[in-house]
Amino acid sequence: MHPSLPATPDYDAWPVDHQLVDVSHDARVITLHWDDGRTSRYHSIWLRENAADDTTINPATRERILDLSSLVAWPEIASAYLDKAGALAVTMLPEGIELRFHPGWLRYHDYDNTEDDRQPLVPVTTWRGGSDQSPVTLDASGLLDSAADSIDEAAVLEPALQAILGRGLVRLRNLPTEPGTLARIAERIGPIRSTNFGTLFDVRAKPDPDSNAYTSIALPPHVDLPTREYHPGLQFLHCLENSVSGGQAVMMDGFAVAEALREEDPVAFATLTRVQWRFANTSRNSDYVWHSPMIVLDDRGQLDEVRIADFLRGPLMTHFNEVDEAYRALMALQERLRQPRFALRFSYAPGDLVIFDNRRLLHARDAFAGDTGHRWLQGCYLERDEIRSRFRILQRRQRERQVADSSTTTSQVTTAPAAP
Ligand SMILES: [Fe+2]
Structure with missing residues (x-):
């Protein structure tokens, strides 16, 4: 029997697509x-902390x-060798313990050959609109079954999450139109974030509205809930009915708008x-009150979020000399x-679900004639964390299948994981 590889300090599967030779x-x-x-180098302190034995985890x-x-x-290294399973075995001082490290795990976490471990899960692709453009659209008719x-x-979720992570937007079609279905769909990804508008909120004209969204007037491009310390990372809008004239949805990539501004008017940016x-x-x-710039960059100068909503902006309270330029x-x-x-621009059909990054995309709506029919969307929010976690789990399941397949045919895995 082939000697087994050691455990790793996580619950993931790590296909061994490359063997250690020295x-x-x-x-x-x-x-x-x-x-x-x-060639990969690992510090003794790093190896000690990331061991998978019972003294470490x-x-x-x-x-x-x-x-x-x-x-x-x-921690210092007294000796090291490659064992019969292909794992790295290290004897560490001062404890004098032998620790084993899984080669697939070591390869994935090879920080010596990784310039920046914070790369997004999916490359961010900014996009512009135009009449010939439409959202990435997927048939989700079997999702709830x-x-x-x-x-x-996974066949539906994986490409959907990929589109959201990369382009900030996806449209799923052919979903049921029973009220409340949205919760069952959203929970396939992660827990819903409740707000003062509830867990699911109904977007339709109603008497005594507490938001412009709940009228039939046009809405300018905006993100939802910019009044919160963390405005929701994702918004889901599920169309149950749409028989009105007008009310087209408008989406735009706030990152594309910000990049255009950076190029065309760098002072304003x-x-x-x-x-x-x-x-x-x-x-x-x-x-609810929160103070923030409208464009937020990360420490590398890359766009992290936009926070734009004219109808939720209070009086500007900044330095006197900044006001005109602001x-x-x-x-x-x-x-x-x-x-x-x-x-x-696109129109909702009943059974459509649009999911978008609410800290990147701006959404808007044309006015609609409420007396021409019904327009009813149900919405909810999730955090960006949920979609990233779900996507990582989908990747993990793929790796688990690779490892399981390879263990039934050969002792060596030959399929590469999504690893650096
Ligand atoms: Fe909105």
Whole structure:
């Protein structure tokens, strides 16, 4: 029987697409050579912390229990070799314990050959609109009939999540139109975020509305709930009825608009990444307020989120000398939000579900004639975390199948995972 590979400090599956062929070390660094010519180095302290033995992680939870500072000395490597299973075996001082490391896991976590581990799960593709454009659209008619965590479910979810992560938008079609169905669909991805509008909210004209969304008037491009510290990462809008004239949906990629502004009016772009606007709802019963720039960059200067909604913006309260430039920059942005080059327009059909990144995309709506029929959408919010976690689990299931398939045919896995 082939000797087995060691456990890893997680619940994932790690296909071994490359074999270790040689190992050398000094006290503080292990150097590994792979069969494709790659060389990888790992620090002794890093290996010690990421071991999978019972002194490092709780086997019941696979969460770390080791406190590095409790070691009596800095971990050092006494010896290292490749064992019969193809794993790395290391004897560590001062504890004098032998720790084994899985080659598939080591290869994936090869930080020596990874410039930036924070790359998005799916490359971000900015897009513009136009009359010939439409959202990525998938037939989801079998989704709710598929078993949770099944291959049939993954066949719909995987491309859907890929489109949301990469383009910020997907449209699923042919879903049931019973009220409340949205909760069952959303929970295939993750838990719903409740707000003061409820768990599911109904978007339709109603008497005594507490939002412009609940009227038949046009809505300008906006994100939802910019008044919150974390405005929701994802919005779901599920069409149950649509027989009115008008009411076309408009979507635009806020990242594309921001990038155009960065290129065409860099001063305005910089202003909108700096000035703290006040976002506030106007309500008789709630009083949400948050201050934020309209364009938020990460520490690498890449777009992280936009926060734009004219009807939820309170009075600007910034430095006196910033006010004129802040409004000039705002209007430079607003002009672009009206430009057809960014807008993607479509009509909802009953059974459509549009899912979009609410911290990236702006959505808008044409006015509709409420006396011509009914327009009823149900909506809900999730966080970006949920979609990333779900997508990672789908990738994990794929890797598990690869490992299972390979273990029934050969002791070596030859299919590459999505690894650096
Ligand atoms: Fe909205």
